Amino acid sequence: xxxxxxxxxxxxxxxxxxxxxxxxxxxxxxxxxxxxxxxxxxxxxxxxxxxxxxxxxxxxxxxxxxxxxxxxxxxxxxxxxxxxxxxxxxxxxxxxxxxxxxxxxxxxxxxxxxxxxxxxxxxxxxxxxxxxxxxxxxxxxxxxxxxxxxxxxxxxxxxxxxxxxxxxxxxxxxxxxxxxxxxxxxxxxxxxxxxxxxxxxxxxxxxxxxxxxxxxxxxxxxxxxxxxxxxxxxxxxxxxxxxxxxxxxxxxxxxxxxxxxxxxxxxxxxxxxx
Amino acid sequence: xxxxxxxxxxxxxxxxxxxxxxxxxxxxxxxxxxxxxxxxxxxxxxxxxxxxxxxxxxxxxxxxxxxxxxxxxxxxxxxxxxxxxxxxxxxxxxxxxxxxxxxxxxxxxxxxxxxxxxxxxxxxxxxxxxxxxxxxxxxxxxxxxxxxxxxxxxxxxxxxxxxxxxxxxxxxxxxxxxxxxxxxxxxxxxxxxxxxxxxxxxxxxxxxxxxxxxxxxxxxxxxxxxxxxxxxxxxxxxxxxxxxxxxxxxxxxxxxxxxxxxxxxxxxxxxxxxxxxxxxxxxxxxxxxxxxxxxxxxxxxxxxxxxxxxxxxxxxxxxxxxxxxxxxxxxxxxxxxxxxxxxxxxxxxxxxxxxxxxxxxxxxxxxxxxxxxxxxxxxxxxxxxxxxxxxxxxxxxxxxxxxxxxxxxxxxxxxxxxxxxxxxxxxxxxxxxxxxxxxxxxxxxxxxxxxxxxxxxxxxxxxxxxxxxxxxxx
Numbered sequence: 042x043x044x045x046x047x048x049x050x051x052x053x054x055x056x057x058x059x060x061x062x063x064x065x066x067x068x069x070x071x072x073x074x075x076x077x078x079x080x081x082x083x084x085x086x087x088x089x090x091x092x093x094x095x096x097x098x099x100x101x102x103x104x105x106x107x108x109x110x111x112x113x114x115x116x117x118x119x120x121x122x123x124x125x126x127x128x129x130x131x132x133x134x135x136x137x138x139x140x141x142x143x144x145x146x147x148x149x150x151x152x153x154x155x156x157x158x159x160x161x162x163x164x165x166x167x168x169x170x171x172x173x174x175x176x177x178x179x180x181x182x183x184x185x186x187x188x189x190x191x192x193x194x195x196x197x198x199x200x201x202x203x204x205x206x207x208x209x210x211x212x213x214x215x216x217x218x219x220x221x222x223x224x225x226x227x228x229x230x231x232x233x234x235x236x237x238x239x240x241x242x243x244x245x246x247x248x249x250x251x252x253x254x255x256x257x258x259x260x261x262x263x264x265x266x267x268x269x270x271x272x273x274x275x276x277x278x279x280x281x282x283x284x285x286x287x288x289x290x291x292x293x294x295x296x297x298x299x300x301x302x303x304x305x306x307x308x309x310x311x312x313x314x315x
Numbered sequence: 316x317x318x319x320x321x322x323x324x325x326x327x328x329x330x331x332x333x334x335x336x337x338x339x340x341x342x343x344x345x346x347x348x349x350x351x352x353x354x355x356x357x358x359x360x361x362x363x364x365x366x367x368x369x370x371x372x373x374x375x376x377x378x379x380x381x382x383x384x385x386x387x388x389x390x391x392x393x394x395x396x397x398x399x400x401x402x403x404x405x406x407x408x409x410x411x412x413x414x415x416x417x418x419x420x421x422x423x424x425x426x427x428x429x430x431x432x433x434x435x436x437x438x439x440x441x442x443x444x445x446x447x448x449x450x451x452x453x454x455x456x457x458x459x460x461x462x463x464x465x466x467x468x469x470x471x472x473x474x475x476x477x478x479x480x481x482x483x484x485x486x487x488x489x490x491x492x493x494x495x496x497x498x499x500x501x502x503x504x505x506x507x508x509x510x511x512x513x514x515x516x517x518x519x520x521x522x523x524x525x526x527x528x529x530x531x532x533x534x535x536x537x538x539x540x541x542x543x544x545x546x547x548x549x550x551x552x553x554x555x556x557x558x559x560x561x562x563x564x565x566x567x568x569x570x571x572x573x574x575x576x577x578x579x580x581x582x583x584x585x586x587x588x589x590x591x592x593x594x595x596x597x598x599x600x601x602x603x604x605x606x607x608x609x610x611x612x613x614x615x616x617x618x619x620x621x622x623x624x625x626x627x628x629x630x631x632x633x634x635x636x637x638x639x640x641x642x643x644x645x646x647x648x649x650x651x652x653x654x655x656x657x658x659x660x661x662x663x664x665x666x667x668x669x670x671x672x673x674x675x676x677x678x679x680x681x682x683x684x685x686x687x688x689x690x691x692x693x694x695x696x697x698x699x700x701x702x703x704x705x706x707x708x709x710x711x712x713x714x715x716x717x718x719x720x721x722x723x724x725x726x727x728x729x730x731x732x733x734x735x736x737x738x739x740x741x742x743x744x745x746x747x748x749x750x751x752x753x754x755x756x757x758x759x760x761x762x763x764x765x766x767x768x769x770x771x772x773x774x775x776x777x778x779x780x781x782x783x784x785x786x787x788x789x
Contacts, residue, residue, distance in 0.1 A: 092618055094614065094617075094618065113617070113622070114617040114618045115617050115618075115619075115620045115621055115622045115623070118618060118619060118620035119620055123619075124618055126614075126615065126618075130612050130614065130615035130618075131612075131615070132607065132608050132611035132612055132615065132616075133611060133612075134611060135604075135607055135608070135611065139604055139607070142601075142604055143604050143605065143607075143608045143616070143619055143621065144619045144620070145601075145620075146601060146604075146605055146608075146619060146620045146621045147619075147620030147621075148620075149601050151601045151602060151605070153602070153629065153633075156596060156597060156600040156601070156602050157593055157596055157597070159596065163600075166601075167600070167601075170601070206619060207619075209619075210619065210620050
């Protein structure tokens with residue numbers, strides 16, 4: 042399978058802290074991949090580098106045979122990479138439908154004159170935008186909630202709005218930053234089905250940052266493990282489960298040394314590390 | 316009566332009465348007719364005229380909002396508004412020209428406030444130098460028509476009066492350009508920092524205008540530009556105004572002046588209508604949504620494909636262009652402008668209109684412009700006149716035996732305008748932070764801090780990985 046996203050020697054430091062060090066990642070097209078690692082491993086920084094919110098100090102990012110280096114976040118979005126945020130960043134006082142409609146911005150013909158004069162297919166476009174936004178809401182299971190104010194929705198629904206908003210830009214790749222954080226096992230199960238449908242029905246490549254090992258192991262075709270900004274392992278769930286570097290990163294050197302049975306990784310790592 | 320539009324439909328007897336279509340039309344018309352009639356029958360020689368005038372004109376001024384707030388069909392509302400604006404107001408204004416002047420001033424400032432509302436209300440960019448764009452438009456027209464000893468006069472660049480209509484568009488373009496020039500350096504700034512820089516920009520334009528009398532005299536410096544050109548009176552307006560004025564007041568003098576005022580009134584109303592129309596179209600479009608998104612969360616907006624630079628510049632440019640057009644009209648109406656017409660206090664006054672009325676909402680901003688302009692030009696000055704009148708007749712307040720004559724001259728209400736504005740703003744922030752006619756979204760935003768039922772849940776353990784300050788485009 043060819044890779045849709047490829048980073049080479051990607052690096053970013055904040056002051057003396059090297060948040061991401063020479064990371065090489067290959068995300069296969071039409072896959073569901075996960076990026077895992079302990080807190081502070083640089084996962085979200087990596088997402089911010091990929092989406093142009095941070096500028097990398099060094100390295101390359103190839104997306105769909107095109108470099109993303111130097112693009113602004115909105116240009117990255119237009120190129121076909123959409124994302125959600127670890128802390129939900131909806132537009133809290135807009136309606137759910139409006140939130141999704143904003144997500145379509147980079148696909149629209151936004152023109153001052155056609156807006157003021159309502160010519161050049163302005164009304165048709167608005168109608169299409171509205172239609173597509175409500176289709177997407179139905180896709181993520183929020184049909185009929187379009188007119189609610191985003192901040193009034195329950196937490197899990199807000200996560201779904203964020204995903205619908207990201208899907209609205211018609212991306213080829215969607216980056217989900219801890220999409221199941223704070224969900225109970227049932228909700229996680231539903232979310233996993235949604236991720237699969239995004240890949241299967243919309244043929245969008247999905248990359249997750251995830252802490253919930255049930256989700257990671259249950260859904261990923263490829264897992265990349267970061268620790269202290271470095272990639273320490275990459276491979277299928279089976280390979281990662283037994284990789285001594287990973288066990289060391291999560292449980293410490295002693296745990297990795299007493300190999301025998303690979304420890305279970307199904308708890309949230311905050312508890313394990315702390 | 317201002318509460319018509321904002322009171323929730325339930326638990327309100329007025330609404331219940333309005334449920335009947337005919338009752339609604341009747342009440343709206345009755346409101347306009349009663350206040351208008353009271354205004355016409357006020358006896359100017361009466362001792363209590365200033366006080367009565369002070370109360371009744373603002374009530375009359377609210378009538379467009381009463382009509383808009385009434386639950387009527389759009390067509391009915393439009394008809395009533397047209398009749399009110401094009402028949403009732405001009406007639407009342409011709410009987411007493413101060414009312415016409417007030418109507419013009421309200422329209423001008425409402426237009427300005429709506430322009431600022433695009434920048435501050437829609438896009439959430441706090442601009443304290445907005446009056447600079449107003450100045451750009453005003454000076455553009457003034458420089459090309461004033462017979463002051465400027466380079467324009469010396470080189471024979473003056474334009475004829477009819478060019479006014481072209482210069483309105485020139486004002487739009489030039490102000491938009493200046494808006495972009497201001498926008499470019501401040502794109503990275505937000506909140507307080509943006510406010511400070513725009514404040515400085517406003518002062519810069521004013522001082523520039525003051526100092527541009529040497530080495531080449533462009534603006535005539537602090538002496539200002541006088542005898543600024545006015546648009547020619549269209550054919551027939553003189554006769555029409557004269558006819559109306561004669562049949563209602565019996566006067567036949569100064570018809571020229573009256574016709575000119577009527578022309579400015581019509582132009583101001585027309586401009587305000589166009590501005591409202593454009594502002595509404597911008598609000599309900601992808602552009603308006605992008606602005607709201609930027610206001611709500613800049614990082615999320617840019618990550619969702621909203622080009623921050625472009626959209627912010629667009630907000631600055633459109634907001635500025637409204638002010639530019641109105642500036643041209645203002646200069647023509649005042650016929651004299653100097654740098655002191657465009658001070659910081661003016662910017663703040665326009666901002667106060669936006670905040671008092673209800674930031675972000677078009678109707679609220681118009682109401683705010685009405686309140687602040689009336690306070691400034693009508694209510695406080697009438698209070699002063701009333702005091703003066705009572706002083707002249709040595710009026711004694713009953714029961715407490717207070718001689719009005721003993722009221723210190725230093726406590727003249729008109730002198731306390733800034734204090735009154737300050738008090739109003741403080742009270743607004745305390746009791747109605749979202750404005751008198753709050754825009755739905757804005758009132759939600761301002762409530763955010765109080766009920767944090769969600770925020771506690773949403774904020775995860777580690778939020779410092781996405782720092783908003785790093786997100787501005789390079």
